[in-house]
Amino acid sequence: MNPVPVEQQQSLVTRLMNACGGAYSPEVRRKYFITGPQWAAAYEGQALFHAPTRRPVGFEQVIREYARIGIGHWCTHDTDVIPTGMLGKDGQDDIVGRIGKALKENGLVCSMVTTETFHHAVWAASPAAEAPEVRAYAAWRLKNTVRIGHELGAKFAVYWPGSLGYYVQGAVEETETLKWYAEGLNAACEADIELAAKLGRPTLKHCMEAKPFEPQAEILLPTSDAMLSFISSGLLTHPEMVGLNPEYLHELMWGAAPRAALARALVAGKLWHFDINDGYRLKHDVDIAVGLVNPLDWLNVLVLLRSHGYEGPFNLDYKPPRTTSNFGVFEVSFPTAVDRFITLWEMAGEAITDPVIGEASAALRAGGGVKDARDVDAVVAANRELLSLHELIAHRMVQILIGQHRGRTYSL
Ligand code: 3MF
Ligand code: MG
Numbered sequence: 515m516n517p518v519p520v521e522q523q524q525s526l527v528t529r530l531m532n533a534c535g536g537a538y539s540p541e542v543r544r545k546y547f548i549t550g551p552q553w554a555a556a557y558e559g560q561a562l563f564h565a566p567t568r569r570p571v572g573f574e575q576v577i578r579e580y581a582r583i584g585i586g587h588w589c590t591h592d593t594d595v596i597p598t599g600m601l602g603k604d605g606q607d608d609i610v611g612r613i614g615k616a617l618k619e620n621g622l623v624c625s626m627v628t629t630e631t632f633h634h635a636v637w638a639a640s641p642a643a644e645a646p647e648v649r650a651y652a653a654w655r656l657k658n659t660v661r662i663g664h665e666l667g668a669k670f671a672v673y674w675p676g677s678l679g680y681y682v683q684g685a686v687e688e689t690e691t692l693k694w695y696a697e698g699l700n701a702a703c704e705a706d707i708e709l710a711a712k713l714g715r716p717t718l719k720h721c722m723e724a725k726p727f728e729p730q731a732e733i734l735l736p737t738s739d740a741m742l743s744f745i746s747s748g749l750l751t752h753p754e755m756v757g758l759n760p761e762y763l764h765e766l767m768w769g770a771a772p773r774a775a776l777a778r779a780l781v782a783g784k785l786w787h788f789d790i791n792d793g794y795r796l797k798h799d800v801d802i803a804v805g806l807v808n809p810l811d812w813l814n815v816l817v818l819l820r821s822h823g824y825e826g827p828f829n830l831d832y833k834p835p836r837t838t839s840n841f842g843v844f845e846v847s848f849p850t851a852v853d854r855f856i857t858l859w860e861m862a863g864e865a866i867t868d869p870v871i872g873e874a875s876a877a878l879r880a881g882g883g884v885k886d887a888r889d890v891d892a893v894v895a896a897n898r899e900l901l902s903l904h905e906l907i908a909h910r911m912v913q914i915l916i917g918q919h920r921g922r923t924y925s926l
């Protein structure tokens with residue numbers, strides 16, 4: 515092939531995207547509760563060892579592009595859109611007004627707001643640092659975000675504690691720090707109750723998000739399970755207002771089965787919001803788009819959520835790769851992530867109604883029919899052949915994933 519001049523590269527990308535096929539229309543995409551973060555689309559490719567590879571994009575462009583793709587909901591950190599120094603000042607109202615206008619013009623809804631408690635130097639010793647003024651500032655920031663949320667009509671507030679942890683042990687007393695962190699959340703919930711009553715709106719759903727590694731060496735609330743125990747620890751004044759925003763990769767990173775972590779949140783009644791992405795076990799937070807690494811695991815996750823009637827947001831919290839251009843972010847990265855999610859979600863529906871899986875699951879639950887459960891040999895013997903169905907069901911899930919259940923085979 516001859517070299518492709520740069521001015522022909524975008525049309526090549528578009529042509530090959532069309533050749534891929536399998537795209538859903540924006541109308542279909544909008545039927546799903548898929549949310550697009552400001553920070554994901556505006557990510558410029560920078561990281562610890564990386565310089566940016568893309569140009570900045572503002573919220574007006576992100577909202578416009580999400581609308582074009584068919585991503586119906588938008589979410590943001592406070593400082594994604596408002597410079598730190600402007601928070602709480604007149605400039606904030608002006609920006610929030612412009613965001614509201616852009617959302618309305620493009621038919622988008624603000625689903626969630628979140629406070630950045632990890633980037634700015636003020637969080638160096640965490641949002642629950644020893645110095646009372648840092649904690650007072652943190653509480654003020656969380657309350658300000660709640661206000662922005664109500665102004666934009668959001669239903670959710672998310673809390674990733676970021677730097678709540680340390681590099682070296684000894685200086686930080688963990689129980690005290692957790693108590694202080696709870697005080698910040700309590701302030702946010704109390705401000706929310708007051709504001710919601712004043713505005714005649716429901717209170718927000720406050721969702722905690724855990725990450726096991728980064729940006730500290732040791733993290734005080736590293737997993738969704740740790741957060742469940744924190745929510746019911748007695749430190750929160752309104753535990754009923756606080757639930758979880760698990761992130762698929764954050765659970766996978768520490769070695770969990772994300773589906774099992776989600777199941778624990780479900781049985782606790784706390785699975786309210788879900789960050790969707792992909793990546794690898796025991797690695798850093800690579801934030802790859804949903805389904806590009808573990809599509810079979812993702813299919814299984816969605817079977818669990820569909821069969822339990824999960825109706826919360828699916829938040830595209832990933833990072834378009836550094837190799838993807840500004841053009842590619844909206845031409846390739848977001849539409850393909852959304853379409854893989856929809857396909858996996860619909861496949862999960864197929865798995866739930868699949869007659870083979872249905873009969874196999876029912877047979878496993880029926881058991882072998884032993885009357886005397888004290889007779890261990892009889893119990894083992896009665897189930898021996900049934901248990902092969904575990905592997906059969908796993909095979910069937912792969913068949914559904916690759917379309918083999920519809921008769922796709924290869925002849926040699
Ligand atoms: C970090 C994250 C965060 C959170 C966000 C919402 C930048 O790994 O996942 O995204 O999702 O701060 O609170
Ligand atoms: Mg996240």
Ligand code: MG
Pocket residue numbers: 761763764799801831
């Ligand atoms: Mg993440």
